[in-house]
Amino acid sequence: MPTGVAYRDVREQLFAAAERVLLRDGPHALTSRAVTTEAGFAKGVLHRHFADFDEFLTELVFDRIGRLKLETEQLLSIAGTGTVAENLREALRELFGSVAVAIVSLITFRDDLRARLRAVRSTPGVPVLAEAAVMITSYLAAEQKLRRVKPDADLQMVAGMLIGTGHLMFADRDGTPPSDREVERAITAALAGVLR
Incomplete structure (x- = not known):
C-alpha cells in the first residue's frame, strides 16, 4: 500500500x-x-x-473491554425475561465465543502487556475476565431486584464461578465449543441455591 x-x-x-x-x-x-x-x-x-506495539496491544485490550460494556447493557436489558440460566448461557457463549478467550491468552503470553495493563486499570484481576465478572454480577443484581435471585445470594462469587467455568469450557481454541447442554449444566450448578 x-x-x-x-x-x-x-x-x-x-x-x-x-x-x-x-x-x-x-x-x-x-x-x-x-x-x-x-x-x-x-x-x-x-x-x-501507536507509540509502540505494546501500546497497540494495550489499546486492543481496552477496545475489547469497551465492547463488554455494550454486552452488559444488552444483558441487563433482558433481565426479567426468559430464564436466568438461558440468559447467562447466551451471555457466556457470546463472551467466550468471541475473541475474548484469545485476548486472555495474549495477556497471559506477554509479560510487558500484563504489567502495562496492571498499571492503568482500576479493576483487579485478569483483564476482560474481570470485566466479564462485573457484567455477570450486574446482571444477577438486576435479577435480584426483580426477585428472581435470592436476596442473600453472593453475586460476585457466583459470577466468578461462571466466568472461571466458562473460560475453562471455551479456552481450547482448536477444540469443539461446548454444547448448550454442557453450558447450561455448568450454569445450573453455579446457580444452585441462588434462584428463587
Whole structure:
C-alpha cells in the first residue's frame, strides 16, 4: 500500500486484523508485521497511530473491554425475561465465543502487556475476565431486584464461578465449543441455591 494514502478507521482495521491473527494463529504469532500485513497496510501505519506495539496491544485490550460494556447493557436489558440460566448461557457463549478467550491468552503470553495493563486499570484481576465478572454480577443484581435471585445470594462469587467455568469450557481454541447442554449444566450448578 503506498504511503500518503488516507485510511478510514485505521485503528479499527488494525484491531480487527489483530483479532483475526490472534484467533487464527495464536498469541505467539501476533506481531506488528503480522497485523499490518493482515490489514493490508504498510508496517509504518501501526507506528503512526501507536507509540509502540505494546501500546497497540494495550489499546486492543481496552477496545475489547469497551465492547463488554455494550454486552452488559444488552444483558441487563433482558433481565426479567426468559430464564436466568438461558440468559447467562447466551451471555457466556457470546463472551467466550468471541475473541475474548484469545485476548486472555495474549495477556497471559506477554509479560510487558500484563504489567502495562496492571498499571492503568482500576479493576483487579485478569483483564476482560474481570470485566466479564462485573457484567455477570450486574446482571444477577438486576435479577435480584426483580426477585428472581435470592436476596442473600453472593453475586460476585457466583459470577466468578461462571466466568472461571466458562473460560475453562471455551479456552481450547482448536477444540469443539461446548454444547448448550454442557453450558447450561455448568450454569445450573453455579446457580444452585441462588434462584428463587
